[in-house]
Amino acid sequence: MSITYEMIVGLEVHVQLKTRTKAFCRCSTSFGDHPNTNTCPVCLALPGALPVLNARAVELAARAALALGLEVHERSVFARKNYFYPDLPKGYQISQFDRPLAERGTLAIGGGRSIGITRIHMEEDAGKSVHDRFAGFTAIDLNRAGVPLIEIVSEPEIRSSAEAGAYLRALKEILLYAEVSDCSMEEGSLRVDANVSARPVGEPSYRTRTEIKNLNSFSNVERALEIEYARHCAVHEAGGSIVQQTMLFDAHKNEVRGARSKEGSHDYRYFPEPDLPPLVLASAWIQGVRYGLPEFPAARRARYAASYSLGVADAEVLTASRAVGDYFEKVASAAGDPKAAANWVMGEVLASLNESGGDIGEFPVKAESLGELIALIRNGSLSNTAAKTVLATMLREGGTAATIAARDGRLQIGDDSALIAWIDEVWAEHPDESARFAGGERKLQGVLVGFVMKKSKGRADPKKVNQLLGARAGT
Amino acid sequence: MTATPEALLQSGAGAIAAAVREGKVRSRTVVEASFARAAEVDAGPSGLNCILSSDMNGSLQLVDSAPVGGALAGVPVVLKDNIATTMLSTSCGSKILEGYVSPYESTVARKLREAGAILVGKGNMDEFAMGSSTEFSAYGPARNPIDRSRVPGGSSGGSAASVAAGIVPIALGSETGGSVRQPAAFCGIVGVKPTYGRISRFGLVAFASSLDNIGVFGRTVDDAARAMEVVSGDDTANDATSAPLDAPGLRTDSRDLTGVVIGRPKEYFPASLPAAMQAHCDRALDALRARGAEIRDVSLPHTDLALPVYYIIAPAECSANLARFDGVRYGLRLEGEGLRGMYEATRSRGFGAEVTRRILLGTYVLSAGYYDAYYRKAMDVRALIARDFTDVWASGVHALFTPTTAAPAFTIGAISDPYEMYLCDLFTVSANLAEVPAMSIPIGRVGGLPVGGQVIAPRFGEQVMFRISYALESELGGAAHA
Numbered sequence: 001m002s003i004t005y006e007m008i009v010g011l012e013v014h015v016q017l018k019t020r021t022k023a024f025c026r027c028s029t030s031f032g033d034h035p036n037t038n039t040c041p042v043c044l045a046l047p048g049a050l051p052v053l054n055a056r057a058v059e060l061a062a063r064a065a066l067a068l069g070l071e072v073h074e075r076s077v078f079a080r081k082n083y084f085y086p087d088l089p090k091g092y093q094i095s096q097f098d099r100p101l102a103e104r105g106t107l108a109i110g111g112g113r114s115i116g117i118t119r120i121h122m123e124e125d126a127g128k129s130v131h132d133r134f135a136g137f138t139a140i141d142l143n144r145a146g147v148p149l150i151e152i153v154s155e156p157e158i159r160s161s162a163e164a165g166a167y168l169r170a171l172k173e174i175l176l177y178a179e180v181s182d183c184s185m186e187e188g189s190l191r192v193d194a195n196v197s198a199r200p201v202g203e204p205s206y207r208t209r210t211e212i213k214n215l216n217s218f219s220n221v222e223r224a225l226e227i228e229y230a231r232h233c234a235v236h237e238a239g240g241s242i243v244q245q246t247m248l249f250d251a252h253k254n255e256v257r258g259a260r261s262k263e264g265s266h267d268y269r270y271f272p273e274p275d276l277p278p279l280v281l282a283s284a285w286i287q288g289v290r291y292g293l294p295e296f297p298a299a300r301r302a303r304y305a306a307s308y309s310l311g312v313a314d315a316e317v318l319t320a321s322r323a324v325g326d327y328f329e330k331v332a333s334a335a336g337d338p339k340a341a342a343n344w345v346m347g348e349v350l351a352s353l354n355e356s357g358g359d360i361g362e363f364p365v366k367a368e369s370l371g372e373l374i375a376l377i378r379n380g381s382l383s384n385t386a387a388k389t390v391l392a393t394m395l396r397e398g399g400t401a402a403t404i405a406a407r408d409g410r411l412q413i414g415d416d417s418a419l420i421a422w423i424d425e426v427w428a429e430h431p432d433e434s435a436r437f438a439g440g441e442r443k444l445q446g447v448l449v450g451f452v453m454k455k456s457k458g459r460a461d462p463k464k465v466n467q468l469l470g471a472r473a474g475t
Numbered sequence: 476m477t478a479t480p481e482a483l484l485q486s487g488a489g490a491i492a493a494a495v496r497e498g499k500v501r502s503r504t505v506v507e508a509s510f511a512r513a514a515e516v517d518a519g520p521s522g523l524n525c526i527l528s529s530d531m532n533g534s535l536q537l538v539d540s541a542p543v544g545g546a547l548a549g550v551p552v553v554l555k556d557n558i559a560t561t562m563l564s565t566s567c568g569s570k571i572l573e574g575y576v577s578p579y580e581s582t583v584a585r586k587l588r589e590a591g592a593i594l595v596g597k598g599n600m601d602e603f604a605m606g607s608s609t610e611f612s613a614y615g616p617a618r619n620p621i622d623r624s625r626v627p628g629g630s631s632g633g634s635a636a637s638v639a640a641g642i643v644p645i646a647l648g649s650e651t652g653g654s655v656r657q658p659a660a661f662c663g664i665v666g667v668k669p670t671y672g673r674i675s676r677f678g679l680v681a682f683a684s685s686l687d688n689i690g691v692f693g694r695t696v697d698d699a700a701r702a703m704e705v706v707s708g709d710d711t712a713n714d715a716t717s718a719p720l721d722a723p724g725l726r727t728d729s730r731d732l733t734g735v736v737i738g739r740p741k742e743y744f745p746a747s748l749p750a751a752m753q754a755h756c757d758r759a760l761d762a763l764r765a766r767g768a769e770i771r772d773v774s775l776p777h778t779d780l781a782l783p784v785y786y787i788i789a790p791a792e793c794s795a796n797l798a799r800f801d802g803v804r805y806g807l808r809l810e811g812e813g814l815r816g817m818y819e820a821t822r823s824r825g826f827g828a829e830v831t832r833r834i835l836l837g838t839y840v841l842s843a844g845y846y847d848a849y850y851r852k853a854m855d856v857r858a859l860i861a862r863d864f865t866d867v868w869a870s871g872v873h874a875l876f877t878p879t880t881a882a883p884a885f886t887i888g889a890i891s892d893p894y895e896m897y898l899c900d901l902f903t904v905s906a907n908l909a910e911v912p913a914m915s916i917p918i919g920r921v922g923g924l925p926v927g928g929q930v931i932a933p934r935f936g937e938q939v940m941f942r943i944s945y946a947l948e949s950e951l952g953g954a955a956h957a
Contacts, residue, residue, distance in 0.1 A: 044804060045804070046559075047572065047799070086803045270846075271846070277716065
């Protein structure tokens with residue numbers, strides 16, 4: 001092959017906004033309910049019903065846009081996208097067209113690479129056509145009809161399947177942090193369409209692209225892009241030309257094939273939605289949404305490195321989800337020891353969650369309690385081993401670290417008089433070792449400490465025992 | 476002495492509600508009188524055919540649960556057949572919705588019910604409100620009570636005829652380009668198109684959403700005002716285009732127009748206006764002067780563009796609004812080969828010729844490559860038409876007076892050219908495009924047929940519009956029907 005090609009990819013990501021009710025009516029957005037139960041005159045498109053915009057959906061859409069660094073317009077316009085399909089009850093989808101909610105952002109995908117985001121617009125979801133439920137019939141479930149979505153359109157700046165994967169992971173991470181969506185591909189709350197073409201390196205213009213749909217995981221996006229890109233290259237090599245069309249990815253057969261319907265030929269006859277006035281957002285309101293944004297992973301990792309002196313790997317683990325990071329920070333502050341807090345969260349906490357398959361939100365030990373436990377280690381009240389036992393009890397029974405440690409007699413004893421009493425007893429019970437130790441045989445100190453620890457049932461503070469014994473050796 | 480139910484029915488909404496509230500008459504008696512009147516004039520081959528569906532038992536059951544203290548206590552009403560009611564069907568005068576009963580109630584139907592009004596029928600109409608004569612109803616044309624060989628106007632012809640024939644004192648219609656004012660003029664009654672957003676559209680089956688208004692009919696300005704006061708008001712929870720304003724008080728005892736400046740737009744008085752119509756308008760303008768108003772010549776320079784603009788925007792919006800009638804969820808469904816065959820069979824046989832014509836026209840003007848030339852340009856010109864009005868208001872004019880139509884009701888079947896039919900809206904469409912309120916009131920008769928004068932006011936200027944109409948009605952007196 002004499003010519004080197006490069007992959008040109010742009011992604012369109014549909015994200016379901018995490019609202020309780022639909023975009024234009026008060027029906028529930030709950031997933032998996034009995035078909036057609038979450039419907040009303042508006043989302044069934046009964047004659048005479050009218051849409052009323054869900055303010056929460058606007059807020060979440062603006063949050064997403066600001067989180068991705070887009071400019072949110074003070075005025076945007078809803079438009080009707082017209083096409084006939086049985087799961088589209090109105091015969092048009094309320095979307096945004098030439099005046100979208102937000103434009104121009106960038107997303108850092110690692111390795112110093114950033115991908116431009118062209119626009120984010122709001123729209124409503126269609127219903128679901130069920131083809132395999134009743135023989136010879138298609139059934140329609142309109143529970144999903146009218147659920148609020150945003151479509152996030154990237155610039156065609158992605159140059160490899162790996163970059164596509166990195167873009168999607170970075171996008172999902174930010175959307176999860178901003179709490180605008182569950183981003184679950186299984187439940188359809190995040191959907192990806194990929195536009196791909198190939199061109200010889202150095203060629204200034206783009207060649208004809210195809211759009212791949214039916215991509216149900218990030219790894220399938222990467223696989224499908226490789227397959228389709230290879231096809232493009234082969235067609236170009238053979239002197240042929242690519243036909244602009246919609247392709248479907250078949251994960252089982254690992255192949256990309258043309259969709260039967262000629263979707264590319266659709267004329268959607270967009271025009272401004274007359275049932276909804278233009279969406280006007282005051283700049284102060286937009287600012288308010290901006291101020292309400294959380295700290296995003298990259299900034300958080302940098303802060304953990306700078307103020308907690310955590311390594312890159314630890315910071316990655318602790319910021320993998322916003323909730324884990326939030327938990328860790330509370331532990332660190334209560335413990336007064338970020339390093340120890342990091343070790344406990346990454347060790348005991350995440351291990352326990354891995355085992356139970358639970359979420360940090362459901363972890364039975366509150367961050368403050370874990371912090372208190374770590375503080376008890378720091379001030380010498382608990383040994384590391386005893387602390388792990390106490391944590392296990394807290395996980396089983398609840399309760400605070402201090403009470404359980406005290407109740408179960410796991411607190412270290414550092415009180416001089418108690419320790420001296422034990423040392424005196426050991427001294428009396430082991431006259432031989434004591435005499436040799438006093439005579440300068442320092443290596444026996446460990447043996448004597450062990451006797452004291454045994455006598456105290458492990459509760460004696462070994463550091464102090466050592467000090468006291470050391471003092472005795474000196475006399 | 477108590478009036479007979481028949482006489483009471485003719486005495487108007489205000490008198491009926493007062494009598495019911497004071498216990499002088501049972502609303503049941505009034506409703507029965509209304510049904511008796513309908514039986515007398517509406518049915519049969521030469522009947523008015525102004526009511527598409529009714530159910531006397533259902534209406535009488537409503538009487539039992541209706542609040543007796545309401546503003547419209549016991550007042551029988553007809554609602555145009557494109558306004559959703561849970562009691563009677565809402566067919567929009569179309570085969571595609573034949574027998575369709577709405578599971579939910581429109582805001583206006585609820586407000587009327589809560590005010591004590593009793594729904595007695597759904598008014599015949601041009602299919603999906605597309606027409607100016609009620610001849611495009613899939614259920615046959617309605618007739619004009621004044622002359623049964625003539626149309627009652629349209630598209631709200633059934634509602635207008637119900638009022639003119641004395642079946643009900645008030646009725647609701649809807650209009651997109653004049654479908655309340657024109658039939659009011661043809662039937663010799665009062666018809667009001669409020670400011671866009673003044674009356675909730677929730678439950679009004681959409682034709683052209685940015686132009687659609689629910690409007691009211693009454694035999695008198697006072698009855699129209701009473702109906703307006705009940706059905707107007709903020710409904711932003713159900714209709715995003717509803718104005719967040721309470722219903723204004725429209726009734727007034729003042730018949731004096733001192734200090735009111737009324738414009739006479741020259742574009743509405745062309746040389747081609749028939750002399751008899753011109754004479755009635757002059758008499759009305761004299762009546763307004765007699766009440767103290769100043770009449771001033773004004774101009775709305777973009778008036779001649781209103782009709783072409785209307786016939787781009789309205790079909791465009793209608794092509795999308797009527798897409799939901801696809802045979803999938805409700806209404807008519809005719810099987811064909813596959814999904815596409817079902818769509819084609821259902822829609823080509825469910826819709827009549829005029830509706831089909833407008834859907835095709837609207838689909839065309841929104842198509843890729845034509846959007847800028849048609850729809851976008853039409854919206855730009857629409858803004859110019861609206862500015863004509865704001866310019867006139869800014870010059871110190873409080874309202875305008877014009878003829879409602881150029882001529883009285885025509886004979887059924889006389890107009891077969893669609894474009895000639897569209898010209899019926901010549902003097903009325905601008906108010907829809909500019910979203911301003913306008914009302915038609917009777918100003919006399921031409922060849923024994925009623926004609927109307929139109930009062931147009933600034934957006935949300937219903938109070939001055941009614942004040943002028945009250946004074947005009949009062950000054951004209953019996954001459955309004957002569």
